[in-house]
Amino acid sequence: MLATENTRILVDAGLSMRELGKRLAAIGESLERVDAILITHEHSDHVCGLAVLARNRNVRAAIWMTRLAAPAIDWGEKPPPRLEAFQAGASFQIGDIEVQSFGIPHDAVDPVGFAFEAQGVRIGIATDLGYIPESIKYHLRRADLLLLESNHDLDMLKVGPYPWSVKQRVMSRVGHLSNMMMSEYLARDLDCATSRVILGHLSEQNNHPEIVRMIAAEALERRGCAAALTIAGQHRPSEVFQY
Numbered sequence: 001m002l003a004t005e006n007t008r009i010l011v012d013a014g015l016s017m018r019e020l021g022k023r024l025a026a027i028g029e030s031l032e033r034v035d036a037i038l039i040t041h042e043h044s045d046h047v048c049g050l051a052v053l054a055r056n057r058n059v060r061a062a063i064w065m066t067r068l069a070a071p072a073i074d075w076g077e078k079p080p081p082r083l084e085a086f087q088a089g090a091s092f093q094i095g096d097i098e099v100q101s102f103g104i105p106h107d108a109v110d111p112v113g114f115a116f117e118a119q120g121v122r123i124g125i126a127t128d129l130g131y132i133p134e135s136i137k138y139h140l141r142r143a144d145l146l147l148l149e150s151n152h153d154l155d156m157l158k159v160g161p162y163p164w165s166v167k168q169r170v171m172s173r174v175g176h177l178s179n180m181m182m183s184e185y186l187a188r189d190l191d192c193a194t195s196r197v198i199l200g201h202l203s204e205q206n207n208h209p210e211i212v213r214m215i216a217a218e219a220l221e222r223r224g225c226a227a228a229l230t231i232a233g234q235h236r237p238s239e240v241f242q243y
């Protein structure tokens with residue numbers, strides 16, 4: 001979730017409505033106050049609470065997702081009343097937050113990442129991507145805060161429990177970002193204006209937060225950037241960052 005004094009945006013709804021409500025309450029927020037829910041793609045770990053949220057009468061948030069991805073959601077009886085469909089790559093304004101969407105390489109219908117800007121603060125979000133093409137590097141530049149995927153450790157994935165077909169999918173150009181690719185990006189491309197990097201979407205089977213932290217810290221040192229690091233977990237909300 002990201003917010004100014006006037007506008008609250010939730011990115012993805014991969015938890016049940018109940019769990020989302022609990023986690024928002026823990027930071028003094030609520031689902032009722034959210035203005036917009038932006039969806040990156042239709043995989044269940046990003047939308048499993050969405051259809052219920054969309055139907056709930058106390059939730060007034062508009063749901064923003066790409067024109068192609070919206071039909072891929074199982075909305076139940078009827079499509080949501082407040083759906084704002086956009087074209088991947090489009091930019092739009094929600095309250096006082098400027099939103100830029102950009103396509104990402106991932107095996108979903110029409111997956112996107114987002115860059116947000118408000119009051120001179122910029123936030124970049126790119127998770128669920130097989131690699132980082134130049135176009136995405138461009139959108140992540142000048143971000144004060146960056147949320148980037150660091151999904152798996154290649155060696156752990158290779159010897160891990162997934163069937164080979166799934167391993168291949170995860171490793172592919174439309175799969176998930178490895179620790180190695182994350183660290184390459186940090187070491188070569190990170191904008192040193194970025195003051196915080198949050199690494200997320202870690203695989204529970206094929207990665208470990210301490211490995212991610214070590215690799216990322218080493219990459220930041222190579223880059224000569226002093227960005228603070230946060231490793232996000234699935235089971236607890238991260239702290240609140242204020243700018």
Ligand SMILES: [Zn+2]
Pocket residue numbers: 041043106108128
């Ligand atoms: Zn996905």
Ligand SMILES: [Zn+2]
Pocket residue numbers: 043045046128201
């Ligand atoms: Zn995902």
